[in-house]
Amino acid sequence: MPVWLIWLIVALGLAGAEALTGDMFLLMLAGGALAATGSSALLDWPVWADGAVFLVVSVLLLVLVRPALRRRLLSGHGLPDPVQALEGKSALVLDRVARHEGQVKLDGEVWTARPLNDDDVFEPGDHVTVVKIDGATAVVFRSL
Known part of the structure; x- marks a missing residue:
């Protein structure tokens, strides 16, 4: 060989x-x-x-x-751009959003959601604003 x-x-x-x-x-x-x-x-x-x-x-x-x-x-660059673009957008509550439950319609898609403050509860029909995306969950607070 x-x-x-x-x-x-x-x-x-x-x-x-x-x-x-x-x-x-x-x-x-x-x-x-x-x-x-x-x-x-x-x-x-x-x-x-x-x-x-x-x-x-x-x-x-x-x-x-x-x-x-x-x-x-x-070298990581954090969240991908499409996910960062969702932060700050308005969403519609579809299912009651509480500490460990909830769904919102965000940019035409249904996302699991949780409130920014654990004590907050949002009912279906409420409008919320996305603070950040945590994995596959939108962290939201009440829109003004």
Whole structure:
């Protein structure tokens, strides 16, 4: 079996294992193994030189690429824009809204709802304003 094929199998194995962890560490090692595959296939170097290529490329990827990639992937921007657009809108109470129950019609859709203040109760037909969206629940208070 050619050495470049072994490096390719190692690269694919590391990339597959990365799918289980999601930490981007094994993916950087897979990049190093892929570079060793290329050097082994294109250049007639000894195996230790391919190992050195693997080591150098893996370290460079871990130090230079991984931090930027993790920052990019982990940077959350809060609620998606369509949900934020619902905040401040008026809604019609369809089902009695109390501490642990209620439904409102908001922007043409039926949403579960709860009052901003736990002691507030809104009856069907009342108009309320959405303060925020908490998961799939609209948090509401009485419209003025």
